Amino acid sequence: MCRVGFDMTANVHDRRALIAGLQRVAGASSVITQPNELRVYECDGFTLEKNAPDIVVLPSTVAELAAVVRFLATIEMAFVPRGAGTGLSGGCLPVDAPVMIGTSRLKRILALDIANGRAVVEAGVVNLSVTNAVKTNGLCYAPDPSSQMACTIGGNIAENSGGPHTLKYGVTVNHVLGVELVLPSGESVALGGSVEDVPGYDLTGLVVGSEGTFGIVTSATLRLLPQAEAVQTVLAVFESVASATEAVSGIIAAGIIPAALEMMDQTIIEAVEAAFHVGFPTDAGAVLLIEVDGLAAGLAPQVEEIDAICVRHGARSVRVAQDETERAALWKSRKRAFGAVGRLAPNYCTQDGVVPRTKLPEILARILAIASRYKLRIGNVFHAGDGNIHPILLYDERNGDEVERVLQAGREILEACIALGGSVTGEHGIGVEKIAQMGQLFAADDLAVMAELRRVFDPQQRCNPGKIFPTPGACVETTRPHRQAAM
Amino acid sequence: MASDLRNELRFVVGEDGVLPAEADASVAIDGRHPTCIVLPHDRGELRRVLAFAQKHKQTVIPFGNTSQLSVGPAPQSYDIALGTTRVARIVAHEAGDMTVTVEAGATLAAVNERLAGAGQHLPLDPPLPSRVTIGGLIAADQWGPSRASHGKVRDLLIGITVALQDGRLVHGGGRVVKNVAGYDLMKLFTGSWGTLGVVLEATFKVRPLPAAASLFMAAVPDLPSAMGLARRVIDARLSPAYVVVLSKGAAQAIVGESRDMVLVSCAGIPAEIDNQRQRLAALLHPVALDEAMADRAAVIQERLRDWPAMTSASWGARISLLPTRLESFLSGIGGAMGANVDVVSHNLSGVAVLRGISPLDSNQLRELRRAVRVLDGYVVFDRLPADLKRSVDVWGEDVPGLDLMRGIKQALDPQRRLSPGRFVGGI
Secondary structure, three states, X not given: OOOOOOOOOOOHHHHHHHHHHHHHHHOHHHEEOOHXXXXXXXXXXXXXXXXXXXXXXXXXXXXXXXXHXXXXXXXXXXXXXXXXXXXXXXXXOOOOOOEEEEOOOOOOEEEEEOXXXXXXXXXXXXXXXXXXXXXXXXXXXXXXXXXXXXXXXXXXXXXXXXXXXXXXXXXXXXXXXXXXXXXXXXXXXXXXXXXXXXOOXXXXXXXXXXXXXXXXXXXXXXXXXXXXXXXXXXXXXXXXXXXXXXHHHHHHXXXXXXXXXXXXXXXXXXXXXXXXXXXXXOOOOEEEEEEEEEOXXXXXXXXXXXXXXXXXXXXXXXXXXXXXXXXXXXXXXXXXXXXXXHHOOOEEEEOOEEOOHXXXXXXXXXXXXXXXXXXOEEEEEEEHHHOEEEEEEEEOXXXXXXXXXXXXXXXXXXXXXXXXXXXXXXOOOOOOOOHHHHHHHOOHHHHHHXXXXXXXXXXXXXXXXXXXXXXXXXXXXXXXOXXXXXX | OHHHHHHHXXXXXXXHHXXXXXXXXXXXXXOEOOOEEEOOOOHHHHHHHHHHHHHOXXXXXXXXXXXXXXXXXXXXXXXXXXXXXXXOOEEEEEOOOOEEEEEOOOEHHHHHHHHHOOOEEOOOOOOOOOOOEHHHHHHOOOOOOOHHHHOXXXXXXXXXXXXXXXXXXXXXXXXXXXXXXXXXXXXXXXXOXXXXXXXXXXXXXXXXOOOEEEEEEEEEOOHHHHHHHHHHHHHOOOOOOEEEEEOHHHHHHHOOOOOEEEEEEEEEOHHHHHHHHHHHHHHHOOOOOEEEOHHHHHHHHHHHHHHHHHOOOOEEEEEEOOHHHHHHHHHOHHHHHHHHEEEEEEOOOOEEEEXXXXXXXXHHHHHHHHHHHOOOOEEEEEEOOHHHHOOOOOOOOOOOOHHHHHHHHHHHOOOOOEOOOOOHHHO
């Protein structure tokens, strides 16, 4: 069923009335209606599909946001929530939703409780600003997605974002104790709280990762952790991805849980080296970035053991970052690997599959075979410790045939992940990108129950329609054959 | 009628799958007995029991080892006690992937015995692990001291298979440690107390067993001093596995000393523990630091873990507060309650288990809750005599998001066949 409030060309008066109504509840300066300004909001980091919203509202307060949602409820109009737009699965792409509600102006850090390790922040607060606000107190907010300089806490909650350090510290849901949520009816509810054990169902846990389909999270209570007393970062260079993967298994088998365990293959090494000159040998098959943290007294023995394990699995060299500058350079190369790939091809598309960790060699062999079958160049950067792979498919969008091959290869990679007992998304979300795979991952009853849960929060399915679930009646074809680029 | 029902159920689960209620007194809840006890042999049978109950309008209360059945208000109706203990296979332990997949009836001890062979464990330590089943662990969200460093079920459960009240199967998550496909059903069913479905199978992340561990203890004259000492340890950020405070009575039962105590557990590689030992000693000075050696440490840790279940108490509560507020609240509890209550406080998490030595009336229990609520905390009375349950709400009246919770119950169990009336707000 389509619930589009109006047709822009046929009903100019409706649009004017809608704009007037939104301006009345949110103030004129909060409502964006000019096509050139709206284009900014036509996609997130998943750029294969674009669709500018008809109207964007950027409320300055939670009360304004709730008033906007209440107003839309009275006219039964669908809307799409948006944070910073750094998502990677099209989670805030407007689909059957004329109005976009952005949380970017809800930027206040409402409370910091250092002794108890809690922060209460509004949804539009940028991920990194939470850690920046408490680092002089020796605390941090652990989830650190690559986009942490831009992405918002609200968006992190919607997607249950991860990052390189999730291996040891977990993902967003492990660090969110409570949320304030504006339901699609306009009613505000507080779920969870500041304490760890709140009676009742874990609705906070259910809301995190619901991709904005339950309502709009306006603020959250976050858990802050003490910064590790010391950190050591190791770079190990291998001849092949296979031997690097064996080293990963060896480290895990030795009972070491590194804070991060990241791998880049040769294609990525070349791109990163060309961009950042960190000293990666461009003829190496793979590099592993291994970080251990904890008490200073415990790190040296762990680094020694990691060194020995890497050497045993054929590492060409193992280097320990000698200071913070060197460590920062290594991490910069990893966190900006996607950007560096821009040098290799005009466009690229990143996948976000997961396999059981021991299946990494197998999935990489399959990716290699898929690349050769489709005559594509595919680089691999991934969270090896979690089995979370990010194959980067390089292409030129002007080459229609190549675009087709990229799409087909991407699908095959995800299907290979499912076949190996994995999942189609470790941290980017389903969004619009992977709706087609939901039916392969889940049975009809699973999807039916998820849909029932959604209706509890959003009976009319007006909040972020067209996401996660295959919806037979969707007005916009979301799996268009012609795709361009994604990060 | 009851015997007809039992006969029909025998067609579903076989002759030995149906027992009279008298066969196991521990399935009774506040003096209320089911019509029968059903123990299906496998998942297929378990689903068919639920479908049968649906068809015949019978209410079902699932159980594992029955230890948590006493928690929560008396059921509004109770026909079938549905036990999962025979559905107990360890389906897969992938040591290299650090995951384990088990059926609901397997005990935590059995799972950990299997994992230990590969130097791993599921780091959850609720009371009586040789009895607690995986299904009960999830449904009652059971935890122990290690929550301070490893988290709770919600932090480790990565996949779940649940049978709904009509016998439909629902899956969430999978067998990979990182996965955001679909709604997080693991969170929904964890701590749902048998009101939304019956857990059939679960997949957890597991962790390597630590190379070494040590238990440090310090005895002080009173509870406020113990709380202050614990705060000093927490603020020093030594990465302990847990920091626990025991009131005198609890310390008598757990350590064998009738003094208020702070227990600090450290786990890791020997170099880390040596470092923690030195720093703790300096931090606590002039209070003496006692280190429990191997066997004694094991005994104390076991007693600490099992204490909420073993102690004979007339009432019991779990309190959840911000850690600093918990410290000050419990520091004053001696004055408020005198020697009437024993306390084990998990200071890193801000939760405490209270066990009442002498009975309290409903006004006193409500007063305890009120005092915690004004500090934005919660009290769950996890042990109450049946008569007090009628005048004191076990879970508390003002649960945030209760309307949505009722909506979820309505969506998944519209006829209220599963554990009716046993959870928050009469769910």
